[in-house]
Amino acid sequence: MPARDATRTAALLRARRNTGGYTVTGLAERLREVAPERIRRELPKPRDLERTIRGHEAAAHNVGPRYRLLYALAYGTTEDELFAAPESEAPHMGSVQETDPPHDRDEMERRRLLQFVILSMGAGGFASLGETTRQLLNATLTSAPRGIDDWHLACADHLHALRTRPAQEAREDLVLDLLSLQRQLQAPNDEETTELLRVLAALSTLHGNLLTRLGDHGAAIRWWRTARTAADATGDLDLHLMVRRSEAGAGLYGQRDPATVLHLTRQVQEISGSRPSLGAALIAGTQAKALSLLGRHAEAKQVLRGFVNAAPDNWPSDLIPAYWTSDQVHFTQSWVHAAVGEEKAADTARDRVLAHPFLDYQYTANVRLHEALCTVVNGGADRGSRQATAILDGLPPSYRSHMITEIGRTVLRAIPAEMSERPAVREFAEVLTKTAPTPHTLPAA
Template identity: 75%
Template sequence: MPAQQTARPGSRMRAERKAHGYTVAGLAECFREIAPDRIKRRLPSLRDLERTIRGHEAGEHVPGPTYRLLYALAYDTTEDRLFNRPASEATPLGSVQGTDTPQEWDEMERRLLLRLAVLGVGAGALAPQGEAAVQLLDATLTSAPRDMDDWQLACADHLHALRTRPPQEAREDLVLDLLAIQRQIQTPGEEDRTELLRILAALSTLHANILTRLGAHGSAVRWWRTARQTADATGDLDLRLMVRRSEAGAGLYGQRDPATVLQLTQKAQQIAGDRPSLGQALIAGTQAKALSLLGRHAEAKRTLHDFVNAAPDDWPSSLIPAYWTSDQVQFTESWVYASAGEETGADAARDRVLAHRFLDYQYAANVRLHEALCTVVRGGVDQGSQQAAAVLDALPASYRSHMISEIGRNVLRAIPIEQRQRPAPREFQEVLASTAPRTLLPT
């Protein structure tokens, strides 16, 4: 086919990829993840996949049947819609703009059903195999609507799973509840629609958090958008701030540039206004972390001081019970002081975090990595490398979340380049590479 005939489809393919948050390399990795076994065995190397994708986008050749299927699966759509619509219609997953349109929810259900079929329902998406999976999904789709107490209990259960279980396992049940609540919202005559939207915003926030832990950043960003837009639709200021603070906080783990995170916090503060609130205080804590990543340690410590003074002594219950906990103050102190190399403050904060009764496993690992970071910043490159390697090496494989490995990368970034080939830093880099989680499919 002449190049001029394929140029427009090529630009559309590029627009679709960018709209779904993929780099070329990320899309190539996704192809290898989602390909059915019969196709996966025949796929070329990642480098050749990247070359093929670039060729499609440059209009050098058009996707054949295999690649049309892979693109459709990667973008959770149909081949017909993907290859027969203009680039301006590319719609990232997770938009809540169709909240009032039942077919939007039907489309998400179709995507989930498609994922069940493609992944064999046990290869990492939704747990059980075969007929058991069909029965589980059927029970979700045909169950009676739940009342608000049941949905709030579900939020608490999913938060507990997020903090205590491997992220892939926590994701499995949450996906089914997302499908269930979306169907309930669209039930004719539903009187609690606003309350259900509040639950949807909360579950979407937890889902985006889990996707961040899995390193599926493109998907997480789309679900942050869903959570944010849904929260806005409820008019609940505290909920809107909770979502925005959570989104900005997730951005600190390689999901976004720290400068972008600062912009997100500033926009959230504009929404918060002058009224003191828990959300406003926590936004300041996120700002302090972002300033630390940017190397603006004096500003980070001033902002940390504001955060500590504004944080309440009695942390109130929220839509997701126990979502905010007092250890977030000490965790932020550990982050900021360790980044600045202030050992006394970092040690005291870390000890208080580790003494917390209900500790997220990520906090336990990350404050120990903060200790390693502080050691490196103070000049102890070998000792800090060994500390960080020991923390990562001790983690069970299923708990090696992206949000932990990213703090490990912060330790590595603090090591001067000319010293990274010393034996201890080199060994740490090998451990860090082996613990990096595999990015999952977009959802």
């Protein structure tokens, strides 16, 4: 590898590690975690592996195929994407904008933006948008740039849609705004770039949430990466922590292994350090849920107590107004206490969640499923199954999101195997299968 390429790769790896919030020791542990078994057996001892990472980041030696694979796995991406040359070093493809006539440039822009929408919408692609949305897309291509205040309002509107409307419907509108924002970011305006990137991080976070509700986990993970990258570019640590906490929380719903979610929560804690922040305080709630899913109930309750004590009295209203609300504390209490069968504490927490004035429809369904879970844990497999069946049957099909059905699967998994053939349990399993959304596959965005 030429010296110039080695230096560029070293700088890239340093930046990626810092962006990911890893220490060298932490990254060495992560590489070992993600390594396929055959490679893990051949990896050097921890201290030697740390020296290897430092050598890569100092351009002291090249990154071979084995470590290229491990770095890509650790950062949740591909080798081609991680080690791609920056655009300025890419092969020269000609200056289309300087040589093509205006109508050709407009056509190229239209095709590029249409491709963006197709990739964002999923396998159904542009055909799924409908004529009305196509007309909106044409308007987007010719619309004037929007002001920052208008973009902040859009963040609030999309959060409201996420909480109150079917995920697919809310997502179609959000994709259109992502399209407009992407186009506006192409125009040079240094005074607004940082704030537009903050909006991009916020909207990408909401998009990742909607994709999780639709069960499209691969696409969701890619959008979390987009949100992190945008947040990092702004230098706003609070925003960065918000994105990472949201990503970890989504992982609890079958998107990632609970142990991986636990690892993500610890990354957030390392990044925040001793600096007080809302994202750092709230990550403890996600950590308690992950420990609960892992069956580590005593640890989950201990972390929960710290979370309740650290949660702020005044919940700030920033880039996405009311994104964090106090019902999240009670929701976490309901989750953790129900999983261990503590009925009284779970009931109290559930009642507080249901009393919240601006409740996400998913919270309503899921805390009631927590009640069914608590019933099952306390030996009431039949009664808990009937409770869960009634909850799922009572939801309109378009509102049966993956994040609801995944909690239903948690209830089902809690039922002892020897009771799986009981009529009430079989009916619950059948209803759960029918209500589960069918995820569609997106190409890489």
